[in-house]
Amino acid sequence: MSSALLGPVEVRELAERLDVSPTKKLGQNFVIDPNTVRKIVRLAGVGAETAVIEIGPGLGSLTLGITEVGADVTAIEIDSRLAAELPNTIRAMQPEAAERFRVIHTDALDLAAAHLAGLPAQPTALVANLPYNVSVPILMHLLELIPTLDRGLVMVQAEVGYRIAAGPGSKEYGAPSAKATWYGEWGIAGTVSRRIFWPVPGVDSVLVSYERRAEPIGTEAERVLTFELVNAAFAQRRKMIRQALQPVLGAEHAVAIIEQAGIAPTARAEQLHINDFLAIARSRAASDL
Ligand code: SAM
Numbered sequence: 001m002s003s004a005l006l007g008p009v010e011v012r013e014l015a016e017r018l019d020v021s022p023t024k025k026l027g028q029n030f031v032i033d034p035n036t037v038r039k040i041v042r043l044a045g046v047g048a049e050t051a052v053i054e055i056g057p058g059l060g061s062l063t064l065g066i067t068e069v070g071a072d073v074t075a076i077e078i079d080s081r082l083a084a085e086l087p088n089t090i091r092a093m094q095p096e097a098a099e100r101f102r103v104i105h106t107d108a109l110d111l112a113a114a115h116l117a118g119l120p121a122q123p124t125a126l127v128a129n130l131p132y133n134v135s136v137p138i139l140m141h142l143l144e145l146i147p148t149l150d151r152g153l154v155m156v157q158a159e160v161g162y163r164i165a166a167g168p169g170s171k172e173y174g175a176p177s178a179k180a181t182w183y184g185e186w187g188i189a190g191t192v193s194r195r196i197f198w199p200v201p202g203v204d205s206v207l208v209s210y211e212r213r214a215e216p217i218g219t220e221a222e223r224v225l226t227f228e229l230v231n232a233a234f235a236q237r238r239k240m241i242r243q244a245l246q247p248v249l250g251a252e253h254a255v256a257i258i259e260q261a262g263i264a265p266t267a268r269a270e271q272l273h274i275n276d277f278l279a280i281a282r283s284r285a286a287s288d289l
Pocket of ligand 1: 026027028029030031032055056057058059060061062063076077078079082106107108109128129130131132134
């Protein structure tokens with residue numbers, strides 16, 4: 001076993017030295033198991049050619065696994081103490097990686113194109129152990145912000161992971177699943193024991209994989225309207241869409257627009273694929289109603 005990754009002893013020592021007590025509010029559960037780190041990096045398929053973006057590097061457990069394989073890493077961390085120390089950790093443990101690592105101290109939800117403008121290469125892969133309470137909004141924000149991001153491997157709370165990867169007709173299927181499908185294909189790549197974290201969280205985790213579509217399924221304007229329809233439909237998921245979509249399509253025209261799209265107005269949100277929502281958006285745009 002190489003000593004270039006953080007184990008349980010190193011994680012605690014580092015936290016103690018930095019006077020960091022992990023906070024629940026920021027989802028701070030740090031990985032203490034190098035085997036899990038190497039598994040994540042292997043499943044992510046990143047290597048020396050890859051420009052990786054990592055959200056929430058924390059003490060650097062996963063970061064060191066990504067730099068270890070030669071990747072270029074841009075890490076986004078909200079906690080100023082952790083963001084400040086991370087370059088020192090990389091330099092101390094993998095001096096050869098310091099040149100291809102940088103940290104941006106900001107809330108990932110506020111990450112903007114300007115933050116990424118000066119990078120040596122735009123990120124093509126997302127690898128992250130995401131803070132649990134904001135994992136879906138962060139994913140959506142990154143997919144929208146970074147068009148070069150063509151794949152990802154993220155660790156999230158199991159319940160959230162199954163929801164993201166769910167397809168129509170399953171009970172986990174919801175607005176996050178439908179919207180995620182706009183961008184690409186999602187799958188569950190593995191499960192993770194809660195014992196590999198410090199502190200041990202109260203929930204299980206899964207690894208979620210992502211691959212962007214070769215071609216977008218619609219334009220940006222179509223995406224905006226499609227997501228409005230998805231939100232409206234799932235806000236009243238037990239109702240038929242002819243009723244649930246009225247706030248977006250108008251009470252008088254909803255049925256005609258849905259029928260024009262070739263979708264049954266009696267369908268419910270959980271039966272519709274993102275392509276069905278897109279068809280309704282296109283029907284709405286094409287209609288004079
Ligand atoms: N990657 C580390 C690991 O695997 O040990 C830490 C993962 S921990 C689950 C989540 C990390 O995300 C913490 O370092 C936390 O400070 C950071 N974080 C929480 N909310 C964030 C946000 N909105 N933007 C950026 N980082 C955030």
